[in-house]
Amino acid sequence: MFKKKKIPVHIPEIIDQDISSVYNAIKSTQISGQSKIVENFEKNFAKWQGSKYAVSVSSGTSALFLAVKVLNLKKNDEVILSSNTNIATALAAYHNNLKVIPVDSDIETWNLNVDLIEKLITKKTKLIIPVHFLGNPVDMNKLVKISKKYNLKIIEDCAEAHGATINNKKIGTFGDLNCYSFYSNKIITTGEGGMIVTNNKKYYRELQLLKNLYFSKPRFYHKNPAYNFRLGAMQAALGISQLKRIDKILAKKIRLFKLYEKFLKDIKGIKLQKIYKNTKAVFWMIGILVNPRVFGSSKKKLESRLNFNGIDTRNFFYPMDMQPFLKNKKSKNRCKISMLLWKNAFYLPSSNNLTVKEIKFICKIISNKK
Numbered sequence: 001m002f003k004k005k006k007i008p009v010h011i012p013e014i015i016d017q018d019i020s021s022v023y024n025a026i027k028s029t030q031i032s033g034q035s036k037i038v039e040n041f042e043k044n045f046a047k048w049q050g051s052k053y054a055v056s057v058s059s060g061t062s063a064l065f066l067a068v069k070v071l072n073l074k075k076n077d078e079v080i081l082s083s084n085t086n087i088a089t090a091l092a093a094y095h096n097n098l099k100v101i102p103v104d105s106d107i108e109t110w111n112l113n114v115d116l117i118e119k120l121i122t123k124k125t126k127l128i129i130p131v132h133f134l135g136n137p138v139d140m141n142k143l144v145k146i147s148k149k150y151n152l153k154i155i156e157d158c159a160e161a162h163g164a165t166i167n168n169k170k171i172g173t174f175g176d177l178n179c180y181s182f183y184s185n186k187i188i189t190t191g192e193g194g195m196i197v198t199n200n201k202k203y204y205r206e207l208q209l210l211k212n213l214y215f216s217k218p219r220f221y222h223k224n225p226a227y228n229f230r231l232g233a234m235q236a237a238l239g240i241s242q243l244k245r246i247d248k249i250l251a252k253k254i255r256l257f258k259l260y261e262k263f264l265k266d267i268k269g270i271k272l273q274k275i276y277k278n279t280k281a282v283f284w285m286i287g288i289l290v291n292p293r294v295f296g297s298s299k300k301k302l303e304s305r306l307n308f309n310g311i312d313t314r315n316f317f318y319p320m321d322m323q324p325f326l327k328n329k330k331s332k333n334r335c336k337i338s339m340l341l342w343k344n345a346f347y348l349p350s351s352n353n354l355t356v357k358e359i360k361f362i363c364k365i366i367s368n369k370k
Helices: 016-027 036-049 060-069 087-094 140-150 201-210 233-244 246-264 299-308 336-344 356-367
Strands: 053-057 078-082 099-103 125-129 153-157 177-181 194-198 286-290 345-348
Touching: 016 233, 036 053, 036 194, 036 233, 053 060, 053 201, 060 087, 060 125, 060 153, 060 177, 060 194, 060 201, 078 087, 087 099, 087 125, 125 140, 140 153, 194 201, 233 246, 246 286, 246 356, 286 336, 299 345, 299 356, 336 345
Parallel strands: 078 099, 078 125, 125 153, 153 177
Antiparallel strands: 053 194, 177 194, 286 345
16 A cells, blocks of 8 residues: 655745735735735845845746846857756756756766866857755856856856855855746745846846836837746745745754754765855755665665655756757767766755654665665
8 A cells, every 4th residue: 555655855834924924915905916015025035135136036937037038148159057957947048049058067066067167168158057956055256257267147046045155155146147946845935936136237127127028118018029927926925924034944954954964974875965164055955865886775776765654755857968858969968977966866855844853764764775
């Protein structure tokens, strides 16, 4: 008989404060994407994140798409981006008629390998999109130096990394444009939703038009074709509430990682993500990498054992260079580390309110190879 899962990979943390915030928005009849509640969420987020401007949108995917769109790059210009990430990052380039150039992962941090970027740059390269994987900051200082050397734009994909820092400087402040996701499993959530932040006033004004059907004056005169990517006020109300306690949420995320680190440290063949000393990672999800030879069991068998015991897991992402609609028929898999992560790594339960007892139980099942 199928055993019902008892410990999911993630459960959104919604408290009474969040419910009251959404209820008050509904009660006030401010429910559309054009309300003071949405404006307040944008202003609050920009202030918290440390940027001049923030533009709320319907999802992290639409945030990435519009961030690329506003750069007005030419057809078939090249975009270097992380191979080990959600397909949304590549779709932002693909749907803007740009060529996706994936860069392989670093075996220690699981982020894109910054040292591989320069050899991928050509005359057509115009943009780099690094992803702070699982909330672990990319080496942005090194990446910014490369971007300046070759006159490239940067869009930080911060979907998994709200509040992460490098030398106490928040990620999302290094790029020309920076994108966040508020999907249900993200560090703070609006159910669905996203945000673009920037210090560039020109980008900000254009993004506000692009997300809102390019309404201008007079209202139903549209100078350019655009999109309806507005965030609703009920979602923004939830975001405002969640943002108020983001420091507490981040503390819970860091606590989870430290507990997993403590209980997994003596299990040979199981590896956690490496975090550099000058960075603050925020651990959107806790991932492990299995070395089958050392561990004595495959990832597949380990996941099956965890699932049987009611513990949910989730795969890492399939390498970008091997995605069917992006794969060059003449090329072989270049992103070998990303493929290794796909084959041997997965997420463990990472809900904010996991108990010590639950984490001990998960780690006990991992340690039992039978």
